[in-house]
Amino acid sequence: MAGKPKPAPMPAQKQDHQPGRERLMQPRPDYAPKFPGAGRLKGKVALITGGDSGIGRAVAVAMAREGARIGIVYLDEHKDANDTRDLVAREGGQSILLSGDVGDEAFCEAAVEATVEQFGRLDILVNNAGEQHETANVRDIDAIQIERTFRTNVYSMFFMVKHALRHMPKGGSIINTTSITAYQGHKTLIDYAATKGAIVALTRSLSEALMSDGVRVNAVAPGPIWTPLIPASFEPEHVAKHGSSAPMQRPGQPNEVAPCYVFLASDDASYISGQVLHPNGGNVVGS
Numbered sequence: 001m002a003g004k005p006k007p008a009p010m011p012a013q014k015q016d017h018q019p020g021r022e023r024l025m026q027p028r029p030d031y032a033p034k035f036p037g038a039g040r041l042k043g044k045v046a047l048i049t050g051g052d053s054g055i056g057r058a059v060a061v062a063m064a065r066e067g068a069r070i071g072i073v074y075l076d077e078h079k080d081a082n083d084t085r086d087l088v089a090r091e092g093g094q095s096i097l098l099s100g101d102v103g104d105e106a107f108c109e110a111a112v113e114a115t116v117e118q119f120g121r122l123d124i125l126v127n128n129a130g131e132q133h134e135t136a137n138v139r140d141i142d143a144i145q146i147e148r149t150f151r152t153n154v155y156s157m158f159f160m161v162k163h164a165l166r167h168m169p170k171g172g173s174i175i176n177t178t179s180i181t182a183y184q185g186h187k188t189l190i191d192y193a194a195t196k197g198a199i200v201a202l203t204r205s206l207s208e209a210l211m212s213d214g215v216r217v218n219a220v221a222p223g224p225i226w227t228p229l230i231p232a233s234f235e236p237e238h239v240a241k242h243g244s245s246a247p248m249q250r251p252g253q254p255n256e257v258a259p260c261y262v263f264l265a266s267d268d269a270s271y272i273s274g275q276v277l278h279p280n281g282g283n284v285v286g287s
Contacts, residue, residue: 007250010226010243012236018131020228022053022080029226030253031058031087033065040266042067045119047112049073049102049160050129052081054227055177058254059126059261060084064093066262071115071122073098073129080228094119102129102156103148112163122167124265127157127199128177132192132233146191153195157202170214173265176203178276180223183285196221200276207274216273220260223280226251247282 011026022029046063050056052074060070061084070088072095074081081097088095096118100107116122131152135141157176164174181189182196203219210217224230224243230251231239243251260277263269278285 009240010251012240013231014236014239015228015232018133018229018232019050019075019077019129020053020230020232021077022057022228023083025228025231029054029058030255031061031258032255033062033258034255037065037067037091040066040262040268041124044068044123044265045071045115045121046124046126046265047071047073047115047122047160047164048126048128049156051126052077052084054229055222055225055254055257056126056128057084057087058258059128060095061087061091062255062258062262063124063265064088064091064095066266068124069093069119070095071098071111071118072096073100073102073111075099075101075129102160103151105159108156108159109163112160112167116167121169122164123169123172125160125164125168125172125174126177126261127160127174129156130177130195130229132189132229134188134233135190136188138190141191149191150195150198153192154198154202157199161206165210165213165215168215172215173269174206174210174215174217175261175264176217176219178203178219178221180221180278180280180283180285182221184283203276204274211273216264216269218264218269218272218274219276220257220264221276221278221280221285222252222257223278223283224251225257226253243281246280250281252279252281
């Protein structure tokens with residue numbers, strides 16, 4: 001019997017700006033939720049960093065379908081952010097766009113306060129913004145790159161959590177985006193993988209620290225997902241092979257990851273904290 005056909009590779013492509021533009025990708029990532037909403041987040045307010053595209057866009061749309069109002073934090077991808085706002089509106093949801101650098105604590109505080117001012121509350125924080133820089137030789141990773149990667153990927157989570165907790169009620173949920181690289185490493189994304197390992201430890205520690213406040217803290221560790229960060233990080237020949245090493249032999253789509261965030265934000269996960277979900281195409285990793 002013939003084996004299952006191998007998935008077709010993605011077209012080779014390259015973007016020169018981090019964290020990338022979704023509207024420039026071919027094919028576009030699939031953000032659309034696969035199922036009707038069930039009101040699991042009705043009345044809730046979610047603040048999502050990196051919410052303009054990729055996984056963040058899919059999470060914003062999925063949470064809107066479940067009844068949440070959304071604060072969309074992004075750097076400077078204004079057209080992508082406007083598209084995401086329109087997609088949230090199509091789900092009958094409301095959103096606010098918040099442009100700035102999550103590595104700046106003052107901006108993080110302002111984003112939290114603007115969301116609360118707009119919607120009157122904050123129940124869900126999704127720390128999803130991130131950047132990565134492929135470096136073939138570890139000797140070429142300089143202090144500037146290390147500082148920038150940690151500031152965007154890790155410092156931002158401390159800043160957002162610190163200010164969100166002023167408003168987050170019992171039953172609140174914090175969800176951090178880590179990565180399969182935290183468990184498997186990556187020889188050309190060493191500083192990025194280090195930040196993702198730090199996020200796992202941060203998630204577990206925050207879970208312990210915030211248990212008495214009634215706030216759950218979990219994480220999602222995606223494998224190779226088709227997002228703007230991929231063509232913005234790698235050379236075209238690498239992009240064309242993205243996801244081929246996963247057991248499913250293809251990259252995942254953002255809408256295959258977003259349900260993890262919806263689940264962890266909802267009362268369906270009321271007995272889950274300090275955990276990491278692994279939508280990674282079949283890779284078995286240590287917990």
